[in-house]
Amino acid sequence: MILRTAYTCIFLLYSYHCLAQSTNELDAALPEPRAYIPDSQYLDFVYHDHDELTRFLRATSARYPNLTALYSIGKSIQGRDLWVMVVSSSPYEHMIGKPDVKYVGNIHGNEPVGRELLLHLIQYFVTSYNTDQYVKWLLDNTRIHIMPSMNPDGFAVSKEGACDGGQGRYNARGFDLNRNFPDYFKQNNKRGQPETDAVKDWISKIQFVLSGSLHGGALVASYPYDNTPNSRICRSSALCAMFQTYSAAPSLTPDDDIFKHLSLVYAKNHAKMSRGVACKSATPAFENGITNGAAWYPLTGGMQDYNYVWYGCMEVTLEISCCKYPPAYELKKYWEDNQLSMIKFLAEAHRGVQGFVLDPTGTPIERASLKIKGRDVGFQTTKHGEFWRILLPGYYKLEVFAEGYAPREVEFIVVEQHPTLLNVSLTPSKRNEGTTVPFYRPLPLPQQHYRPSSPTTYSDSGIFSTISSGLNSLYSNIFG
Ligand SMILES: *[C@@H]1O[C@H](CO)[C@@H](O)[C@H](O)[C@H]1NC(C)=O
Ligand SMILES: *[C@@H]1O[C@H](CO)[C@@H](O)[C@H](O)[C@H]1NC(C)=O
Ligand SMILES: [Zn+2]
DSSP: OEEEEEEEEEEESSSEEEEEEEEEEOOTTSOOOOOOOOOTTTOOSSOOOHHHHHHHHHHHHHHOTTTEEEEEEEEOTTSOEEEEEEESSSSSSOOTTSOEEEEEEOSSTTOOHHHHHHHHHHHHHHHHTTTOHHHHHHHHHOEEEEESOSOHHHHHTOOTTOOSOOTTTSOTTSOOGGGOSOOSSSOOOSOOOHHHHHHHHHHHHSOEEEEEEEEOSEEEEEESOSOOTTOSTTOSHHHHHHHTOOOOOOOOOTTHHHHHHHHHHHHHHSSSGGGOOOSSTTSOOOGGGEEEHHHHOOOSSOHHHHHHHHHOOEEEEEEEESSSSOOGGGHHHHHHHHHHHHHHHHHGGGSSEEEEEEOTTSOBOTTOEEEETTOOOOEEOOTTSEEEEOOOSEEEEEEEEOTTBOOEEEEEEEOSSSOEEEEEEOOBOOTTOSOSOOSOOOOOOTTSOOOOOOSSOOOOOSHHHHHHHHHHHHHHTTOO
8 A cells, every 4th residue: 555645735716725634545566456257156257146146245244244235225126135235344334535336237137247246356356455555445435335136026037148139128117227317418218227226325325436337238438428429310229220321420428538438448458349340240340449429329318328317427338248148157258358448447546636526614514515626517516515526637626506605716736646635615605605506516416317408409200219119129239
């Protein structure tokens, strides 16, 4: 573990702070995480059904009470628990000032490689904590929430060896959970499903800084936006496949540099992904193993756009196997291909800027609205007044708004070696000052299909939607 004293001078437009603080950091000097030595006594490279998965998680949380905590965020339609395992040196309590991150596997029930790799990731973390400096650093400074399966009902009816096809993709009512979230660009009229509602509630309660959603059926890291304001002609995977009208136009977020970077971290630490070789001759090849979601094919109601737009959580969709449900004997190879990626990706939560928004007495201000100037997707402080934003090295301005306080703009720099620590204090506003937030900030209404102001209005009716909904299931297997 490296301890470095970081002197970070923060220039404020209205006043001036200079911080001198000692901070832990994920330094280049930290050795690479070691290879995992699988221990078949506890976890084999085979697929685990829901009961076996539950037993493994329970046994692990009992065996490693200081490093793990198991909770369920709700139940699937058929009553299966949606398990989440926290792995951290502080499993039961958020560490103030330190980020929470997550992985979600198996949102498509017939894409279970991620489900199994996440079990092995848990096993790897708990068995390496005392022997691997990198893992120890990561777990001492991060709470890692791991949901191996968001769609246990779909998994239950999926078939090992089925590389394509849609059986098991959907939840028990036939809904595609990665089309079931509120959408930034389009009205999403799909009825919210228990699995999706549970996830919405979960991410409204814990402010995740970084997230990966694991899929199969392709080999690529795909980043927001998944949807686009002008996806009318090719508004679904079905139509894109049918007319070969890939909307080549990417739909880029204001944080495109970060999303590309995060995707590259995954792809380049993966054994094959960054080579960008097509899975099959009929499927696209992705330069460097990454793509913008909409440039691949636009979709409405995806989870990653929701995470980013509603909660400022940077989520990337990780497509990790060309075959959706490969035979179990290949799982060990998938683990070896992904191990380093999975760990290095999470460590990216420690890049950028982090700090607190405080009032003049040093009391934290909850739900202050923040925005990096020029990047019009906002984020908020937690109840402890904390915030995090992943940023590449550079010079930035942070805009801070909170009801009853004068708005502020704070300048800061981000360096490569460690996160910039930035505390912002706000002074109470005079009358008629600074109550409106001048940028998009969705309200936290997790249980509703709240539709934020959309760049275009679009009527989701007519022949295109009819054709596409009929063909969606037919063609969905082409894509992750
Ligand atoms: C920033 O504020 C937090 C919360 O009050 C405090 O713990 C921390 O020491 C402060 N950091 C600096 C550098 O002032
Ligand atoms: C957990 O931590 C406590 C306090 O540090 C220690 O006494 C105990 O032995 C630890 N338990 C395990 C299973 O490591
Ligand atoms: Zn998928």
